[in-house]
Amino acid sequence: MNTSNSNAPGSPPIVLNVNGIEVIYNHVILVLKGVSLQVPEGGIVALLGGNGAGKTTTLRAVSNLLKGERGEVTKGSIELRGERIENLSPAELVRRGVVQVMEGRHCFAHLTIEENLLTGAYTRASKSEVAAGLEKVYAYFPRLKTRRGSQAAYTSGGEQQMCAIGRALMANPSMVLLDEPSMGLAPQIVEEVFEIVKDLNAKERVTFLLAEQNTNMALKYANYGYIMESGRIVMDGPAAELANNEDVKEFYLGMGGAERKSFRDVKSYKRRKRWLA
Amino acid sequence: QAKEQFFPLLSYRTGPYAPNGTPWANGKQDYLKMINARDGGINGVKLTWEECETGYATDRGVECYERLKGRPGVTLFDPQATGITFALTDKVVNDKIPLLTLGYGLSVAQDGLAFPWNFPLMGSYWTGADVLIQHIMKKENGNLKGKKIALVYHDSPFGKEPIPLLQERARMNGFELSLIPVTAPGVEQKAAWLQVRQQRPDYVLLWGWGVMNSTALKEAQATGYPRDKMYGVWWAGAEPDVKDVGEGAKGYNALNLNSSGTQPKVIQDILKYVHDKGQGTGPKDEVGQVLYTRGVIIQALSIEAVRRAQERFGKGKVMTPEQVRWGLENLNLDQKRLDQLGLAGVMRPLSTSCSDHMGSTWVRVQTWDGSKWNFSSDWYQADEQIIKPMVKAGAEKYLAEKKLTARTAAQCQS
Amino acid sequence: MTDAALLEQQEQAAAPRATARRFGDVILDVKNISLSFGGVKALTDISFDVREHEIRAIIGPNGAGKSSMLNCINGVYQPQQGSIALRGKTFRHMKSRQVAEMGIARTFQNLALFKGMSVLDNIMTGRNLRIKSNLLLQALRIGPAEKEEIRHREYVERIIDFLEIQPFRKTPVGQLPYGLQKRVDLGRALAMEPQVLLLDEPMAGMNVEEKQDMCRFILDVNDEFGTTVVLIEHDMGVVMDISDRVVVLDYGRKIGDGTPDEVRGNPEVIKAYLGTAH
Amino acid sequence: MGFFLETLFGGLMVGMLYSLVALGFVLIFKASGVFNFAQGAMVLFAALAMARFSEWIPAWTGVQSKLVANVAAFLIAGAIMFVVAWVVERLVLRHLVNQEGATLLMATLGIAYFLEGMGQTLFGNSIYKIDVGMPKDPVMAFESTFQGGILINQEDLIAALIAAALVALLSLFFQKTSTGRALRAVADDHQAAQSIGIPLGRIWVIVWCVAGVVALVAGMIWGSKLGVQFSLSTVALRALPVVILGGLTSVPGAIIGGLIIGVGEKLSEVYIGPHVGGGIEIWFAYVLALLFLLVRPQGLFGEKIIDRV
């Protein structure tokens, strides 16, 4: 990986450049051990990896939400369009168009779905734009419209996930950090969500960095992918290439050889492959 | 080793009672400074002191006591708070240090045989309550039959202390006593004064401390209760209690153990030797106020006790606490001595003995005229007939409970 | 069954076995359950049964009422209508404790772990129902109390081994990544040695490899102990592969019930949930 | 009958005064999920500032008008409360984003200690006077209707009106503005609020500032009733049952709670108290609140406590 490709002719400019960051929680737990990645303008970049690999942490580092978790970036730099952003407040980042959809929903429990969405537009001033944004979100997620009046805590898990995504869209972002958007969503909705991602990406040139466990889906929609393992990037490449990599196929796509194996037929565990990084 | 008599000063300059605690503490300290400046100490023994902030809290008070009791030359403790007094009463017995509680503390501690180390000089809440009833009786031409008297009191041992005596008096004099407690610190008294309004007592006795007093006066005003029918204990009759009520407190009466004002010689001396040299502890305009002067006499009596002890145990020596106790038990301040001390007009003569740790019960009534306190009665003394048996019974109960035995008069000459 | 015997069985369960399906009687019979919150009808007249030893999946779009169904079985929600029969005993209102005592354990969709406790302690709470020594004995921790504690600890350690969370034994669960927390949640339910295990999206937030492990595990539990499993899952691959029968809910109604193949072919299900035929 | 009404009325008035203090708690809780232990200290601090400046301003400027002195003192005290809010955000809250309730509660306690020390250092620890010209003497009403009439305290009446106005204003603010919504979002989840661009810092300054002004008004009214000194901060203890009875998150709840507690407290003390020795009002208020809680665990108007799995 090199950073100089941002100026290479033909390839789009790099929006987000994460450069060798280390993250420590609670002053003692070293979680990211030098992670570097680039997100090109208008791209969809997927961040893949097992549980605890550090995907969420990477996203938090970018959106500067680490502080509340008592974590901090101790090394490396993060640049947004060439500008260092480690010290910007999350609110400032949102104003610059970077919004994170947090893992595990985090809807405002006491607010209704509609109020949740409206708070998402806090940084936007124009009333009419907000109203239009709301309509757009409702169009993407009709289910939300039917539940608009109920408090978020009393909606189903999937509804909350939709609410969280919709809320982020309300800020009219230019770059979205999506943390496991597919989690808890019905298959139909998962596809819809990815369609929305693709749609926004194509129509409004929104850049996406998404952490996903659903490797299959992620690689289908992303243009580029990084694979993380215990706090390091162990592999990266264009999505299509990754999807054809044997290791990736076996361990992330569940296809030993070429065919998809039935879950019932997988006979053993404790044979997890770990990359030596 | 330097000859220094050490005075631990427990005080509270913060917390809910700070406005009253501060002038009190300042008076005590200024007097010490004055004696050092004017007389060079007691027969050449320099006076030293250290203040320790208790915030009126018992545990902080105990900590202060433990910290200061071991200082070389320690004299006695005046804890300035009823709760701390209770906690220290047990401790001083073991440590053999006198506990001076002028005008507060345990009423039964008047019995020096049962309470060898406690000195509620000049009066207890029983004597105070007794005098108030005497005064009211005088106003009513000697007959209180059928009258109603309400006691509005700080809901704590301090406020409850006078109740047994008042009940006794009610039985004797045939008045009706109603008890109206006010939850400490006494910032919300609407209910209490609604009750006053409902019962329409002929007199209200106010047993308050700190913010409770001024609030009571304001509520009295707000409920239209005549202030001149209100009588406070001597802790409810100082400037901070009435100052910010001003005109609203006009006519309000309270007991006073001491005079106020700057005329007495002792106050003049303090101004001259301390404040004029810029060494005053507090602001100058507070000198001579009620509580300030009370601090002064407390300190004056402590020093007299030391002086008296020196007369017996050796002039110019540093007295041990036990020797100081002897001094406290053998105080004999006649008018002449008071004049010498510059306390003429500030207080009445007082003499103590081994069995009588109070010395005198002289007290006067004063009235607020909207800007200052004026005496409005002659000096009273409590009625021994009533108080004596009560003290005796109380002391016996105390001893029984603590499995202690009283001293005999023979043991007094330590 | 003694604990020792159980442990032995667990031991063997580590090695994969040929599946031998042997369904028993109806263990859990849900009859005409209706549940609504204010105006929202979460469940309308739902009936289905679960037979001993089967893996029963509940699927349906988001907000269909799947979790609410589990909550009703669990006694967290009280349905307005209908009843639930457990081994023939019918309940109108279930108390959570009763349900637990009858051997029903569950995991939660939104992670309901005890955040401040370590992984070990979380799983140990699952054994609480079985702890006999009283408060005083526990305070003194002498003889029987300590032995009992160790016995349960041993059991829990097996579970920890299975779930491959040994390194995190003493980590507070709040600090674990989401996927691992899901595993701890499962571990806690398993520690109850349940007869019926209700799993609410146990594989959300896992990648394929991890899902495979999870499936393997569910299958093993099901095989070895005959534990009946009720499973909510959005991953159709998993549902179709491992479940014996599937209930499909939509907007609080039951729109399908049958073997995976039947359900897969049901046009209503395809329309409401699957989108395209999987 | 007349006396009963008088007690009732007195209770209502006191209740309104409690509401004023309770309001401060509600504001900060509603807007940041923090139970602000420092509210009592803020009342004291603001009142001290106001009392001392109204004393100092005539001394410094020579302007003897009471009105000018009071208005100027009020404004200065308000400005000081703004500074307090700003400093609190900068030095405390900012560093405690996303921490648990207990931690934040403890932090506000630290703030309380600090403000108490600071206030008394800056402004002194004696009794000070706030004289905004409230009438002190009572008026007699309905003398023809009831025997003995009903005594009404004008000071209380004015204070109650001010309290009511303030509450109405704040209710509107929370219901109608988008900032109000953002405040509620922050209370629910700091991190999520941050993630969608709500500037926590600014929100907190606003809230603490408003709470500071409420504390100032409360301090002014209570101070003019009681005199300004340390004990003023203990009024907060009397206001706590009001807060929970009305619901920690409800502005109108603070008022209704205040009225219920005020009336309950006074009636109990006057009618039950004498039979059990008196002094029951304070625990009675708490027990009353507790009884309401047993029926509605979130208080009368509080947001439902959500626990869902």
Add this chain to the structure above:
Amino acid sequence: MLYRENGQFKTSYRADQQIFPILQDRWFMVALLLAAFVVVPMVASDYWFRAILIPFLIMALAALGVNILVGYCGQISLGSGAFMAVGAYGAYNFFVRIADMPVVPAILLGGLCATVFGILFGLPSLRVKGLYLAVATLAAQFFADWMFLRVKWFTNDSSSGSVGVAQLQVFGLPIESAQSKYWFCLAFLTVIGLLAKNLVRSAIGREWMAIRDMDVAAAVIGIRPMYAKLSAFAVSSFIVGVAGALWGFVYLGTWEPAAFSVDLSFRLLFMVIIGGLGSVMGAFFGAAFIVLLPIFLNQFLPGLVAMFGASINTAGLSHAELMIFGALIVWFLIVEPHGLARLWSTGKQKLRLWPFPH
């Protein structure tokens, strides 16, 4: 490199379940106990015993009790002062009303009185939660304040409502000297501390924590909220009651209800939070912080001020003390929101890695 668990393999779960699984910790603990029981009594002065160590020990015990309820079971209580008062007055009544009542049983019976009172006022916790419960427990506080002032029977008809005990003896040995009082309290603290530690790491402790962290889920795995909450109230108020009895009997000697005022309740809660919720160690740290720091500041500040050539009167001093105290609370919270105990364990964790930074 010294503080490592490397090479310390546990071959049995019993070994792994020790209170201090790491060898160095065990040695540290042994040394600490030795110091507390033997070394301190040899070196400490009378002042240290009476004004610092004894109140510290008693407050640590009380904080431990409060921590069980607040830290482990998550039921925030502001009524701890009341539980202490009930313990103290209960023990007092047993002590003076029953002839020849020995001290230790009297204190334990006082604790039992507090247990009953605690369970009674714990009943609302079955319905009311969180801060609402916290404020509701103040009802217990104010009620107890009132009860001991008003109901004469509790104070053995003392006119002022203050009571006291004297001449305590254990097995014929008088508890009068500072040392003996210290040992007496230390013994209570050690025994109860150990029992409490056992409880919180046993099934019942896990039930409490489960209720604290997620009560619905706890119910689903078969924990009875009622039993868990009330047992926490019972155990907690027993310990707090014993501490209250010690506070009255050993520290104050004579006391009035105000010695157990709402202020004390607040202070106990602060100790628990600043020390670390849900940590036995935290109770000790918290008590040390809240009891000792003000005393320390009080004695240390004048010297410090004098160093800068200024002087400060006691009022200024105590105001400065308040400010510094407040600032320190905030500072510690910022450094470690989970309290001093967590700071301690983080420190140990760092030590384990030492000399490598991570």
